[in-house]
Amino acid sequence: MRITVPASSANLGPGFDALGLALDLPMELELGAHTLPAADETHPAVRAFRAGGGEGPLGIKTSIPPGRGLGFSGTAKVGGFALAVVQAGGDIDTDRDRIFALAAEREGHPDNAAPSAYGGLTVASAGRVVRVPVAEGLRVVVWIPEKETSTKASRGTLPETVPHADAVFNVGRVALLLASLTSGDFDSLAGATADRLHQPYRLPLVPETAAAIEIAHEAGALAAWLSGSGPTMAALVREADAPAVAATLPTTGAHVKILAIDTAGLAAVEDDGGPT
Template identity: 35%
Template sequence: MIKVKVPATTANMGPGFDSIGMALTMYNIVYAEEIKEGLEIIIQDGNPAIPTNEDNLIYKTICHFYKSIQKPVPGLRIIQQDSIPHTRGLGSSAACIVAGLHIANAVSHSFFSKEELVQMAAQIEGHPDNTTPALLGGMTIGAMNEKDMKYVKARVAENLHFAVMIPEFTLSTELARGVLPTTVSLKDAVFNASRAALLTASMLTGDMDNLDLAMEDRLHEPYRMSLIPHMEEILQQAKCYGAKGTFLSGAGPTLIAVVKNVVDFRREMVSYLGSLEQNWQVQMLQADNEGAKVWINEELKY
């Protein structure tokens, strides 16, 4: 039996559109074992939106892996325990891709390195800011070309907490990308480049006083506000309650605030969000600095 535990991720961090992401202490757990033939997928939370056939993203990733090594896919039983909410901007699809690659790597006895899996995952998803931190943990800064992906991983300070504000409504990545412009001004490009550099340097050095400025964005957040009711007011209110920085998680609709005074912030934020109509939940998380883990027959492998 193979067990894979994959963290949630927040991508597009602040100005880091399609490039900067971070793993969070929220997890999907997937079990898999080889069977004589066929495919059996069990969704333990009973979510009807998750396919239990060949359209399942974990299984599709496994098929992609086996095609790359030119071997037939064996019969499989897959059991999913999903805690990462779907279509909320917390990397649920990336978690499936990472789980699928780890399962295929173990079942096929291919023994690809974690670095090789990082490259495969980025190519499958098309950008590195979800799958890379899901595999490696921490905050990752990545860039891709036609051949491969280069990245840097930074450990995130354990005294940083992330208030993850999740509404009951969903937002598809396709819709969220559809509102983005195809071109941006030089002024906005410089705006984001300077803040992405400041964000990276601040996280590497632990200088959290820069985050309010470093988290600013002009490439995607302004355009996606129309899809997320009260987004601007919520982020502003979070700063009034002491947030060091705020940003839209992935394509949304989840919003995140970086905080240190966890108890006071959560109390104030839960009270404020309770006055809104979208039934927001607040989860206080930290960064996962380790990334995905794999057990084979209950023995931790990596």
């Protein structure tokens, strides 16, 4: 049994701990490690698999870099719990909600596990996940530095309380962001990923990422943000503009990818290698 689980970009600027976007950058996992390299017991997917009662080795292959703000941990936990459920006689589609809940609880926040489990753009809040339709014609340009960021350390920079005006600011930006993406009014995305809850505290720690966000905007990106806790920068662009935006970003100590939005989420892999 093989499955594939997509990477994700969380927060999308103002949607702290609630919004997530699935990216076409997969982690492939296999019960038994028959065709994929066996992962050791420290891998977060194996730990989730064991926590879910799974037995035996797991094979894992992925291009998702850990510690970069692309949901490596959430992706792995969704995959590990999914294979534990399957091994116990469950089904990915029937038990998707339970798999997500297990992964989100172990993560401590739902914003990465939700898009990895369900695909697309997700809102996770109040114990629920809603998948939000996104108009076609978009790509995500990700600028991925070589250095890692600790999510725990990054969260430690955030204040326990924020001014009421900052909370109101973010509520408005989240509403604008979702309305723009669902309606296809992409011109309204300008400013929609502005944030006052976490990026002002995190970006000073990664000034090169703040610079990449500015470069992406100047090159024609519709919106750009610190992906998760960073240090990766993610930018939404029109499909035709993706190569030009990607070409403007610096590649010293970093690399750039142009990714589609993954719409499948957690999926079984057929014999031909494609998701079912």
